[in-house]
Amino acid sequence: xxxxxxxxxxxxxxxxxxxxxxxxxxxxxxxxxxxxxxxxxxxxxxxxxxxxxxxxxxxxxxxxxxxxxxxxxxxxxxxxxxxxxxxxxxxxxxxxxxxxxxxxxxxxxxxxxxxxxxxxxxxxxxxxxxxxxxxxxxxxxxxxxxxxxxxxxxxxxxxxxxxxxxxxxxxxxxxxxxxxxxxxxxxxxxxxxxxxxxxxxxxxxxxxxxxxxxxxxxxxxxxx
Amino acid sequence: xxxxxxxxxxxxxxxxxxxxxxxxxxxxxxxxxxxxxxxxxxxxxxxxxxxxxxxxxxxxxxxxxxxxxxxxxxxxxxxxxxxxxxxxxxxxxxxxxxxxxxxxxxxxxxxxxxxxxxxxxxxxxxxxxxxxxxxxxxxxxxxxxxxxxxxxxxxxxxxxxxxxxxxxxxxxxxxxxxxxxxxxxxxxxxxxxxxxxxxxxxxxxxxxxxxxxxxxxxxxxxxxxxxxxxxxxxxxxxxxxxxxxxxxxxxxxxxxxxxxxxxxxxxxxxxxxxxxxxxxxxxxxxxxxxxxxxxxxxxxxxxxxxxxxxxxxxxxxxxxxxxxxxxxxxxxxxxxxxxxxxxxxxxxxxxxxxxxxxxxxxxxxxxxxxxxxxxxxxxxxxxxxxxxxxxxxxxxxxxxxxxxxxxxxxxxxxxxxxxxxxxxxx
Numbered sequence: 177x178x179x180x181x182x183x184x185x186x187x188x189x190x191x192x193x194x195x196x197x198x199x200x201x202x203x204x205x206x207x208x209x210x211x212x213x214x215x216x217x218x219x220x221x222x223x224x225x226x227x228x229x230x231x232x233x234x235x236x237x238x239x240x241x242x243x244x245x246x247x248x249x250x251x252x253x254x255x256x257x258x259x260x261x262x263x264x265x266x267x268x269x270x271x272x273x274x275x276x277x278x279x280x281x282x283x284x285x286x287x288x289x290x291x292x293x294x295x296x297x298x299x300x301x302x303x304x305x306x307x308x309x310x311x312x313x314x315x316x317x318x319x320x321x322x323x324x325x326x327x328x329x330x331x332x333x334x335x336x337x338x339x340x341x342x343x344x345x346x347x348x349x350x351x352x353x354x355x356x357x358x359x360x361x362x363x364x365x366x367x368x369x370x371x372x373x374x375x376x377x378x379x380x381x382x383x384x385x386x387x388x389x390x391x392x393x394x395x396x397x398x399x400x
Numbered sequence: 401x402x403x404x405x406x407x408x409x410x411x412x413x414x415x416x417x418x419x420x421x422x423x424x425x426x427x428x429x430x431x432x433x434x435x436x437x438x439x440x441x442x443x444x445x446x447x448x449x450x451x452x453x454x455x456x457x458x459x460x461x462x463x464x465x466x467x468x469x470x471x472x473x474x475x476x477x478x479x480x481x482x483x484x485x486x487x488x489x490x491x492x493x494x495x496x497x498x499x500x501x502x503x504x505x506x507x508x509x510x511x512x513x514x515x516x517x518x519x520x521x522x523x524x525x526x527x528x529x530x531x532x533x534x535x536x537x538x539x540x541x542x543x544x545x546x547x548x549x550x551x552x553x554x555x556x557x558x559x560x561x562x563x564x565x566x567x568x569x570x571x572x573x574x575x576x577x578x579x580x581x582x583x584x585x586x587x588x589x590x591x592x593x594x595x596x597x598x599x600x601x602x603x604x605x606x607x608x609x610x611x612x613x614x615x616x617x618x619x620x621x622x623x624x625x626x627x628x629x630x631x632x633x634x635x636x637x638x639x640x641x642x643x644x645x646x647x648x649x650x651x652x653x654x655x656x657x658x659x660x661x662x663x664x665x666x667x668x669x670x671x672x673x674x675x676x677x678x679x680x681x682x683x684x685x686x687x688x689x690x691x692x693x694x695x696x697x698x699x700x701x702x703x704x705x706x707x708x709x710x711x712x713x714x715x716x717x718x719x720x721x722x723x724x725x726x727x728x729x730x731x732x733x734x735x736x737x738x739x740x741x742x743x744x745x746x747x748x749x750x751x752x753x754x755x756x757x758x759x760x761x762x763x764x765x766x767x768x769x770x771x772x773x774x775x776x777x778x779x780x781x782x783x784x785x786x787x788x789x790x791x792x793x794x795x796x797x798x799x800x801x802x803x804x805x806x807x808x809x810x811x812x813x814x815x816x817x818x819x820x821x822x823x824x825x826x
Binding site: 225230231250251254255256257258259261262263265269271272273274278282283285286288291314330331 | 421739
């Protein structure tokens, strides 16, 4: 469960200040699949960065799993992300020197899982995203859709409580995008909480709830 | 839930995960990047070891030459207030009976003048003619050759033999044609060749002798002397007591000079002479020079080390800056900064190790054997490369320390930056 209250995020731009989030209240139940939509510059990615503890809001509070994240140090936030959160980035964000299975293994090794088990778990997750024949491929040897599936596998491998996806289909063609969304849907069916930012309205049908942002405020919050 | 898991469970070893990342980054980095960084490390290592090694070797070459051609392993000279070694005959006899002695040469020494072209009329009373002051040495040619290899230093003419009469070897520095510089401090004879006659004056005795050979080494003490056969020399200087001016001893292989010295001290010969093992007998200026060049070498190496540390810093910094986004992503997915720092420390360690191993092979497999066989022809010594195990180990330790620090600081700077800013490259 995530509960965000009165989230304000301001950025400095030269001598002026821009308020990107204007006191957003946001609530996510365990097991929900939520999409955040809005125009470019509406603040949807910024909201996701606050919720996923990649950034700190200017004001407001965030609770995850009943624990306030406001007072966590940077180190604690990093460890929190390692154990509790998973990320799928728009540009896949794979480590270029690591092959597919190694990219998935990294968070597991950091969690203290031994290399043998980490490899076994990673292989299983890669199988699930239909990349069983690409374990040893480096990112530059994979297509965009395959890279995004590795990114999903990396985000899922350590069984996070919440999966964040920042425009995961932005760089993909329609068929590949649908296959990625299908994967999210399957994960959701298994009880995974997912928060996905997208600018493509046609994909929100796969989610339970759609949150629409406009100019830094939630203007619509409705169930599908 | 998280806190319970985090507190109960344990994180992976940052060093282990860092090693995992580092090995892959090295393995899959551009081969040219790796080659470039390793080359920098090799050059740094060579700069550290070879530059100071050559500087020290320059003096070491001079020291070895002095020891090999002049003082030997044990060197006996008169006491300060004496001109000769008393009881020389007994001392020589004792030395020859010491089992560790391989060869010994007794030298009779006296100073005097030598003249060339002395039959030419002098222009005026101020004309000093073709004349220099020098040291005359009486030797047993066979004994001396066994100790100092003097025959191998003859570059013109022939070496002496025991039956030579009125024949001398002249040191090259006494002859203008072999003196590499003009100096009023070291006057030299001109127009002297093998077979020419020179006139010597020792203890008021004057004799004309033929130049049988000319010696040239890089030991001034040899090159500024004139050598006679000892039997003749004694007659020339009027010595019938057999007391010597110098005794030079070479020990058998594996026998410490101090063993021989100790045997001589046990006979109380130090009451009649000054007995020094090779290193102790080194002229002070050589010791001073050695220390000076060692300091110079250390200074140059230190500058090289700083340059290398900056180079490594720049290489790792550029590497870390260009990978800033990926460092941000690693932090974003929960990899601790310390893990990422370990990855870069291991990379720096790898580069330092590779550079050191290649450097060691170059120094000890190629350069040192080469310079031992082909010393560098410096004007005053045959320079060798001095690279001792202890000195090299210290330099390796310094190199590793500098590399690890230079590798750690840049990545620390990058990992301290805001995670999101790094991911978004802003």
